[in-house]
Amino acid sequence: MPCHMFYRKYRPQKFSEISKPNDTAESLLQQVKSGKTAHAYLFVGPRGTGKTTTARILAKALNCKKLDKNGDPCAKCESCLAIADGNYMDLIEIDAASNRGIDDIRELRERVKLAPSVGKRKIYIVDEVHMLTNEAFNALLKTLEEPPAHVTFILCTTELHKVPDTIKSRCQVCKFKRATLTQLVDRLTGIAKNEDAKISKEDLKKIANASAGGFRDADTLLQQVIEGGFSVDTLLNVGSKDDYLDFLALINDGDVTGALKKINKIYENGTDLYVWVGEFVKYLRDLLFISVGADTVFGDETEEIANSIKDQAKMLTPLKIGILIESFMKAQNSIKSAFITQLPLELAIVEACSFFDVDDQPTKENPYPKTPLALSTKTARHPEVMTKNVKPISSKKESDPEPEEVSPETGIIDFKVIEEKWCEVLTKSKDVNSSILALLKAAKVLELKGKSLLLEVNYAFHKERLESSKTRKIVEDTLNEVYGVPLKISCKVSETRPVKTGDREVGMLTDLNVVVPASPDNALNLFDGGLPLR
């Protein structure tokens, strides 16, 4: 099978091909050479830093028929080739994000007992191991406590703190660091040369900078430049600080429409929004430094732009910049898993625009209000509706009539039950898709007629998104799971603009939309508790 993606095509196949310095690769090589490898490893590090690649090389080394004298696999024997092609029977790769339950691990425990079918050792690579449930971790622990002699486990995680200590203590922990700029530029230079592509060192540096130390992201960006014909600046929008200057000016003016349009235009141009937002956050960080009076080194900006940036910094307080950084960092984190790529960013814009003190009157140019979204919903004003201590409800058999007998005017179940268990719907949605969670959090449950649940939203684009067939199916499946009856959703856009709320409602917006009363040190809690509401 031909390799189309650069990160696969140029994936290191031996320890010696891994970009240096790399202490982990060095130490694994020594262990293979001396024949003293561990039964279980825990590979820890940010995404795209080579955990899976190294795990596969280790798998090769443990099964290679012709190791070289340094302990490096030959990359030529049938085991090495089969592993490189991804069809080696004794290498089992498991994605814990989608096989996280007790049954998956029980099945694994049964299978590890069997001897390797072709090679010397059976290798299990468990990716995203922190996603396992507690029960699954306990089951895995039992296997790690008494591992069969022919098995090596390589657990990989980006979030070490979510892995139980009992598991950690059974594994040899190997850390993977972010690649340095030099390492990335070296690698990109090699690939560009091999692809016969002419790219300036400056452009390679920009790509390396935008990849945040991840080899995979760097490779993918380079491929988009070489094969997609994008210019580096269009793709990354780095080096064009005036772009961020404009974008922030729109937010500062509370121009939601303008900011949303800008984001969608950027997205349609094929720009990687994850990278774009990352650069925007960097820009905000620069502003933060300027606003507190620290010296900032300007790059290639013209004097004109440098002055505009300084002026913009003067218009914002460090606290406001902090709020924006927090909000857009959250959006950036959600982009990769978002069903609708630009949605987390759109929600961040709506939120951010609401923090700036501007006229509340909707105008033709700017029909969107400036009030924090969540405060306008009933649930936010009446946090008791959303608390977890919901009253116990009577069992389903007593309260639920058969769906067929329901008259269209009354609900299939009591509307109170809908409200009481709404937080469960939110919690479940969070597991499924964070952008759908954001949509539901911003919606208000209005009424139930027959099987039809009516939600009120503040913006037409929310209605459109919630009613799109894919999103609707996910939401309706979740409702069915929570309420045990098939419900259909429909949305209407609120006719009244959200009312600007009084000072008494200042507080913190937490995960479940519960407004916690304001306290004098809320500003200090800002970065832990979420966004303060005006």
Ligand SMILES: [Zn+2]
């Ligand atoms: Zn080999």
